[in-house]
Amino acid sequence: MRLTANRIAGILRENGYKLTPQRHIVLKVIASSNDLLTPDSILEKSRQEDPSLGRVTVYRTLEVLNKLSLVCKVHSEGRCGSYMMKRPTEHHHHLVCSGCGKAVDITNCSLIDIEKKLSQESGFEIKGHLLEFYGLCHDCVENTPTIHSNKGGTSR
């Protein structure tokens, strides 16, 4: 069951947030994409519908959606702080295409068990974990992408 923009609009109202035309546009942009979107690309797409829509509004809307746990924030390769609509509601992670930004949800996570062992070994009180897989989707493998330059590497 996938959250539609309209369904989310309802959730907003239920939580005491107003549903403005601007928010509705931003919502539609995020909800209708399967890709990771940077705040900037969300702004760009939103402005196709309302050119006067402000950058601040995008950030504020993302903040609200994040607070209501309606979006997933992803770090991805090179570029941190991209967002996508939350699809599975349970704990999950993402496989992201470095070429086009397409993201697949991964719901079978076995790391929570590991955390317990790790906690004993390290003496840390573990609060959570961040896991993302990255690579190239089928399309991008074929089309020899090279579009998105990934800068500095990440710890693996």
Add this chain to the structure above:
Amino acid sequence: MRLTANRIAGILRENGYKLTPQRHIVLKVIASSNDLLTPDSILEKSRQEDPSLGRVTVYRTLEVLNKLSLVCKVHSEGRCGSYMMKRPTEHHHHLVCSGCGKAVDITNCSLIDIEKKLSQESGFEIKGHLLEFYGLCHDCVENTPTIHSNKGGTSR
């Protein structure tokens, strides 16, 4: 076997990079800490030794060290783009304290196996993964931690 600042100095030269006093300072700062360090905190510590050392030099040195795989880049909670000296040379991940920035290396990673299965299911050509655990170290649990020493407020 742990890399010392001097050992790394040698590696730099072997790879055709000059060993300048500034780089040596930056190197020492990173190599002598067990914590995650932001570029800014690296700059600050480096300037204790040479107040005229420039911010650009820190970034350039980090770029070189990253290229030579001598540092681990960590995303951590909230603040992306922190670094620490690479300690195990093999594939590993990190458990990071949100309180003080202390980082523990985790060498038993079973995700590479999972990647294969995931690759078949998704059609992606998986290039790697990003995994980090976060929480509070023993000290920070007891001391009701102050916020991560990453300059300014991490609160949000």
Add this chain to the structure above:
DNA sequence: CTCTAATAGATACTTCATTTCAGTTGTAAT
């Protein structure tokens, strides 16, 4: 319809990072 707290966007500002450039220096070859 009325009222008001929530919201939008203009503008200014902050922070982090990169680019440019002219002067400096590590280092290898003489």
Add this chain to the structure above:
DNA sequence: ATTACAACTGAAATGAAGTATCTATTAGAG
């Protein structure tokens, strides 16, 4: 040691991303 030069440095300008503030507007409850 002297030399020669690419590598390197730091100041300054520029760019990118996000935040703060303030005034006018508005969604939506009553």
